[in-house]
Amino acid sequence: MVKLKPEDLASIRERMARTMSLREGKARAHVTVHLGTCGIAAGARNVMRVLMDLLEQRDAEDILLTTSGCAGLCSCEPMMTVEVKGQAPVKYIHLDEAKTVQIFESHVLAGKIVQEYALAVGSERVG
Amino acid sequence: MKPYRMHLMLCTGTGCVSNKAFRIRQVLEETLVRHHLQDEIAVVPTGCNGFCAQGPVMVVQPDGIFYQMLTERDVAELVEEHFLKGRPVRRLMFTPSGEREPVPRMSDIGFFGKQRLVALRNRGLIDPEKIEDYIARDGYAALSKILTELTPEQVIEEVKQSGLRGRGGAGFPAGRKWESRRRAPGEPKYVVCNADEGDPGAFMDRSIIESDPHSVLEGMMIGAYAIGAGRGYVYIRHEYPLAVERLDIAIRQAREFGLLGTDILGRGFDFDIEIRRGAGAFVCGETTSLVASIEGQPPEPRQRPPRTTLWGKPVNINNVETWANVPVILLRGAAWFASIGTEKSKGTKVFSLVGKVRNTGLVEVPMGITIREVVFDIGGGLADGKRFKAIQTGGPSGGCIPASLQDLPIDYEQLTEAGSMMGSGGLIVMDESDCMVDVARYFLEFLTDESCGKCTACREGVPVMYRMLAEICEGRGNEGDLELLEELSQAVIDASLCGLGKSAPNPVLSTLRYFRDEYQAHIRDRCCPACVCKALFHYLIDADICNGCGACKKSCPHEAIEGQAKSVHRILQDQCTKCGACFDVCPKDAVTKNPNPIETREPREVNELVPA
């Protein structure tokens, strides 16, 4: 390990920012994947994996990824709910890899709802 | 850095570890692997969470869900239900007493609600064995700031302005101490962290080191820069193996990162820290004994010179918690710190809250919080629905404050005025079943053992006071004992060199001040109103309640209970040793404790107590 300089402290802090916002529960957006038995059977764990990879690739440090149980619409699984701070939560249904990527890029990162995959806007509060 | 979606902040403080937290960690990690979740979810071992009574505890982030009293058998359900499917497990959550619904989120639990974390700012949020975790929470930012922006004099001024006072007992202003050490002639200079923590039942300092060792190291680095010291020692008792280990790891990591050693942060500042282990005597925490112990001499207090020295050179000693506060003060500013607390007591204080409250554990609260808030809002009130009687503060040589003063704000001045003291922050809550004479006896016994023996008044006076109290508890007290105790107290205070002797009579004086009636009942009426002193109360079986089940008779080791099956039983007072077995075993609560009736006995000679 090389000896630190004052500016190195800041870069360590930056590198750790996502870890810390996770522990402090601070986030700009909150994505919930419904991981009930029905969701898992329909492929929700793959949706989760795709999202985790996206988080890493995009270095998106202020986005929280959580899971919840069955949302009661088993026939629409896999599902996820996206809640951007200050906006109503949106539920997305019948997800696959491509849709997940699109929703992440458009809604989670850029704040634009992807209407065509959305079930309902503001049907419930998440988190 | 690979992201995780969930962090399991598992408490691995000493309390939870003794309840198998390390084993739970292992099973958790194995179970996560079995469910292919190891890349999504991380297990993070943290220092003491504070809610020790409920341990082992774990907080799941980002949801903030608090789980308690975990066993390895709970792990499978937690992983499958909560961590995989997002359905928190209610049966493992905290349910406040008297309520049905559990409280899922840690921030909504009363125990945590009124706390304000400054010294413990990183508690439960970092892995104490990872320096990056500390840095991520603004660790070493204060050091970096002062080395680039402030002169030592400015650092001292900031600490003075903050109003920070020593957390180890006496409450001396930290900035003023630093200033005098900076001005003191002699090189090299030293800084010392006092982690002796000899108070029985106290674990504030241990927890700070276990949960955030770097905060203490950074505080010492800042102090060393301000004073002009090149070397520091952490004096810690060897009974704290986990704290020593984490401190050792932290020191090594800090050296590796160039935060200890030469030319720290490239700013030309040289400083290093070593651990010194003590054998764990109460008196070793006293400044002059501690210095003697570091020098390799017997830990006896010395006549206090105007300034304490180590190997003849200036040394600045502060307590663990004092040091842990320093980085935040420099980072957030003196004004911010001074905005918390009361007029003369700034900031927060960490207390170990124990005794008869429901929620025992480690709490950090703003100075000026009332006793009532600590006992009822944080502590959840008295266990078993008993009545609040008194709170003992300040460690073994502190004092007892009665429930009638429960609106007293807790700060240095108020506690001293009430006949007790802040001490290092022990809080023992007592209820109606605690006898205050017995409490005083207990602490005097501890102090008798811990007196180093150097000063006659402490060596001889404290044991005499102890034996008088023991006699009173045994029903052999005399008229005039209380006055004699007061006289002896004054003599011990006047003629002792160090704080141990000077404060040893406190437990007696404060209980005499508020509970004189109770002493008098012991002496005059041969009666212990709280039914603690065995010679002064007796057990009875309530004939209206007893159903003759015979459980008491079977449990009695002395055949002191008679009675036929299905008929009322009776205790034979002559044979009863008051072991309490019947009281504990009775399914109907028909066995009761009763203060003795008035009885006269032969008075004894007071002189018998003084050894020849």
Ligand SMILES: Cc1cc2nc3c(=O)[nH]c(=O)nc-3n(C[C@H](O)[C@H](O)[C@H](O)COP(=O)(O)O)c2cc1C
């Ligand atoms: C008998 C006795 C025991 C003490 N034990 C401790 C202790 O365990 N830890 C501690 O920090 N201070 C202890 N002190 C207080 C120290 O003498 C000293 O005041 C303190 O370490 C200074 O640091 P502070 O100003 O930061 O509180 C003790 C004092 C006495 C008289």
